[in-house]
Amino acid sequence: MKYITEYRDADLVKKTLKKIEKTISRPWTLMEICGGQTHAIVKHGLDQLLPEEVELVHGPGCPVCVTPLELIDKAMAIASQPDVIFTSYGDMLRVPGSNGDLFSIRARGGDVRVVYSPLDALKIAQDNPDKEVVFFAIGFETTAPANVMSVLQAQNLGLENYSILVSHVRVPPAIRAILGSPSNRVQGFLAAGHVNAVMGYWEYEPIAEEFQVPMAVTGFEPLDIAQGILTCVESLEKGEYVVENAYRRAVTKAGNQTAQKIIKQVFQECDRKWRGIGVIPGSGWCLRPAFQEFDAEKRFDVESIQSEESPVCISGLILQGLKKPHECPAFGTKCTPDHPLGATMVSDEGACAAYYHYRSHLTRQGIESS
Amino acid sequence: MSEEYPTMEGPVCPLPHIETDRVVMGHGSGGRMMADLIRSVFRPPLSNPVLEAENDAGVVQPTPPESLAISTDAHVVSPLFFRGGDIGKLAVCGTVNDVAMVGADPKYLTASFILEEGLAISTLQKVVASMQSSAEEAGVQVVAGDTKVVSHGEADGLYISTTGIGIPLTKNEIGGDQAQPGDVVILSGTMGDHGIAVLEARGDLGFETNVESDIAPLNHLVTAMLEASPGIHVLRDPTRGGVATALNEIAQQSNVGVLIRESSLLLQPAVQAACEMLGFDPLYIANEGKLLAVVKREDAEKVLMAMRNTRYGEEAAIIGEITVQPRGRLLMETPLGSKRVVDTLSGEMLPRIC
Numbered sequence: 240m241k242y243i244t245e246y247r248d249a250d251l252v253k254k255t256l257k258k259i260e261k262t263i264s265r266p267w268t269l270m271e272i273c274g275g276q277t278h279a280i281v282k283h284g285l286d287q288l289l290p291e292e293v294e295l296v297h298g299p300g301c302p303v304c305v306t307p308l309e310l311i312d313k314a315m316a317i318a319s320q321p322d323v324i325f326t327s328y329g330d331m332l333r334v335p336g337s338n339g340d341l342f343s344i345r346a347r348g349g350d351v352r353v354v355y356s357p358l359d360a361l362k363i364a365q366d367n368p369d370k371e372v373v374f375f376a377i378g379f380e381t382t383a384p385a386n387v388m389s390v391l392q393a394q395n396l397g398l399e400n401y402s403i404l405v406s407h408v409r410v411p412p413a414i415r416a417i418l419g420s421p422s423n424r425v426q427g428f429l430a431a432g433h434v435n436a437v438m439g440y441w442e443y444e445p446i447a448e449e450f451q452v453p454m455a456v457t458g459f460e461p462l463d464i465a466q467g468i469l470t471c472v473e474s475l476e477k478g479e480y481v482v483e484n485a486y487r488r489a490v491t492k493a494g495n496q497t498a499q500k501i502i503k504q505v506f507q508e509c510d511r512k513w514r515g516i517g518v519i520p521g522s523g524w525c526l527r528p529a530f531q532e533f534d535a536e537k538r539f540d541v542e543s544i545q546s547e548e549s550p551v552c553i554s555g556l557i558l559q560g561l562k563k564p565h566e567c568p569a570f571g572t573k574c575t576p577d578h579p580l581g582a583t584m585v586s587d588e589g590a591c592a593a594y595y596h597y598r599s600h601l602t603r604q605g606i607e608s609s
Numbered sequence: 610m611s612e613e614y615p616t617m618e619g620p621v622c623p624l625p626h627i628e629t630d631r632v633v634m635g636h637g638s639g640g641r642m643m644a645d646l647i648r649s650v651f652r653p654p655l656s657n658p659v660l661e662a663e664n665d666a667g668v669v670q671p672t673p674p675e676s677l678a679i680s681t682d683a684h685v686v687s688p689l690f691f692r693g694g695d696i697g698k699l700a701v702c703g704t705v706n707d708v709a710m711v712g713a714d715p716k717y718l719t720a721s722f723i724l725e726e727g728l729a730i731s732t733l734q735k736v737v738a739s740m741q742s743s744a745e746e747a748g749v750q751v752v753a754g755d756t757k758v759v760s761h762g763e764a765d766g767l768y769i770s771t772t773g774i775g776i777p778l779t780k781n782e783i784g785g786d787q788a789q790p791g792d793v794v795i796l797s798g799t800m801g802d803h804g805i806a807v808l809e810a811r812g813d814l815g816f817e818t819n820v821e822s823d824i825a826p827l828n829h830l831v832t833a834m835l836e837a838s839p840g841i842h843v844l845r846d847p848t849r850g851g852v853a854t855a856l857n858e859i860a861q862q863s864n865v866g867v868l869i870r871e872s873s874l875l876l877q878p879a880v881q882a883a884c885e886m887l888g889f890d891p892l893y894i895a896n897e898g899k900l901l902a903v904v905k906r907e908d909a910e911k912v913l914m915a916m917r918n919t920r921y922g923e924e925a926a927i928i929g930e931i932t933v934q935p936r937g938r939l940l941m942e943t944p945l946g947s948k949r950v951v952d953t954l955s956g957e958m959l960p961r962i963c
Binding site for chain 1: 814815878882885944946948949950951952
């Protein structure tokens with residue numbers, strides 16, 4: 240398949256891995272930001288094939304994982320109400336809130352539906368004028384254009400029964416937070432190519448310079464990831480703290496400016512709580528005052544809901560790259576995809592779920608103990 | 610004499626709608642409407658002497674075997690029709706294949722229908738015709754049936770439950786617990802066609818793929834395989850949960866490891882594209898016309914040749930082998946040479962956000 244087969248070509252990947260081996264002269268710790276990349280790395284077993292000098296730590300880039308507990312609780316409160324059709328991307332339905340998940344609301348008679356795009360939710364709103372239709376607008380910059388588009392279209396259509404529950408997060412403030420932490424070990428970043436396809440990478444250059452950390456804009460296929468690692472290692476070895484684009488077929492420095500324009504029109508920056516990490520200043524997007532009527536938190540009066548995290552779960556440390564999933568005492572025992580304690584075990588993109596699905600035989604037998 | 614008695618039909622309220630193009634509650638009443646429905650919709654296509662006897666049970670006279678294979682399956686699918694098949698074909702092939710997977714030749718089926726009030730009779734006719742043509746291809750007779758009607762809104766159009774009875778073709782035990790280290794694993798073709806075809810028919814994809822469901826009766830394929838070799842240890846059709854779930858079950862039942870190679874697995878490009886776009890793993894997507902076989906290594910080539918000479922086994926290939934370790938688990942070797950666990954899913958496969 241075009242644009243997939245070539246980037247999964249085993250020979251090309253092996254050649255790139257060889258180049259990394261030749262280039263590297265000392266250990267480096269890299270973080271892949273995006274959960275999609277974590278998933279691909281573990282699925283294709285890339286980390287087993289990298290030279291041991293490269294340590295990959297998994298970043299906070301799974302939008303499902305970082306959505307704070309109270310947002311899930313708010314979603315459940317809204318979805319439980321009569322005459323509400325609550326729509327969401329599929330993997331949010333299983334994320335545990337304080338008391339069950341969205342699936343359990345559906346089992347109790349709530350109308351909770353999986354959609355593939357907010358525009359599908361908009362269509363449901365048009366088809367059901369006597370119901371309130373809410374879309375769970377989560378995600379990084381990648382999903383923002385479609386989410387704001389749904390609001391703009393609802394406005395154009397004069398739809399009064401559509402609103403969104405916003406939990407948008409942004410990558411650059413998260414990178415700053417990780418690099419600014421006293422316990423930070425990350426020396427180079429693989430930036431999330433899908434985010435950069437929308438936003439470009441102009442925002443990242445000042446960060447690379449300020450913190451003296453190179454970054455490589457990286458795609459999601461094995462060859463893309465190997466190329467991103469190679470690019471990052473080359474910069475590290477040369478002592479160059481720049482942002483290189485290793486995903487040229489999808490990303491330009493300026494990004495998709497039409498998308499950026501509509502995001503700015505509808506959203507404004509705000510402080511956002513990340514599950515397991517806490518509040519990162521300026522790391523979120525919320526609806527601008529001109530679009531408040533589409534804010535589900537206000538429409539359903541759930542703004543005051545507060546929630547407490549499970550004390551056992553170390554997903555916060557995992558999301559910051561300070562711990563690996565199998566270092567958690569609950570991993571694979573108290574916490575499994577069937578009974579997740581924290582969000583990193585829920586989504587396929589979560590580091591704990593990726594380790595559980597693809598590695599659990601190794602950890603259980605103690606082969607992988609590092 | 611009977612004409613002298615007044616009939617109650619006129620004054621009875623509500624008036625029964627004898628002539629209707631929709632299923633109504635009266636079709637499940639046990640009265641004339643039900644008899645008419647059976648006579649006009651079910652009997653003509655499915656006709657055979659056992660069914661024609663119109664008794665409470667069908668009486669069949671097989672050559673007395675030492676054992677029988679019996680399987681039952683309820684079929685619910687939304688929508689009722691999708692590219693490559695429908696609920697009728699599914700109801701026949703699903704049960705025929707379950708019987709075939711223990712190495713038996715399916716002979717008889719029973720079918721119970723739960724109809725939703727309001728279902729178009731023409732829809733029911735299409736479904737029954739489809740059952741008939743699948744039953745004919747598989748060489749099975751429908752020998753007993755039942756119909757119930759539920760109120761509008763209490764079912765999704767039509768559900769069919771079928772039970773199949775088959776006669777074992779071999780005395781060797783074929784089952785999920787029979788896999789031996791050293792055996793090879795054969796898959797009869799591509800993965801995920803049925804699941805993607807149904808998702809598309811549901812309108813869940815948001816794009817067109819033209820993928821057809823692979824629904825097919827696999828009993829003739831199984832017969833050809835058993836004629837080629839007695840060394841078949843396990844047969845399983847990877848339906849719900851896909852190839853990954855079926856192989857995990859075999860690993861657990863036989864307490865062995867299963868190692869498959871990703872590069873040996875076949876996918877239609879459109880299925881792969883749909884999976885890539887939605888974040889689905891085709892290893893977990895349902896098939897309805899494929900089988901997995903665990904076969905003694907020295908017999909593998911013979912079995913493979915026999916499979917490739919049949920209509921539904923043309924693309925059969927060896928995809929892996931049975932190992933001693935890790936017991937109860939399925940591993941996959943990636944094209945890069947690394948290995949990873951392929952686990953069972955905990956529930957529904959959920960499309961990923963990005």
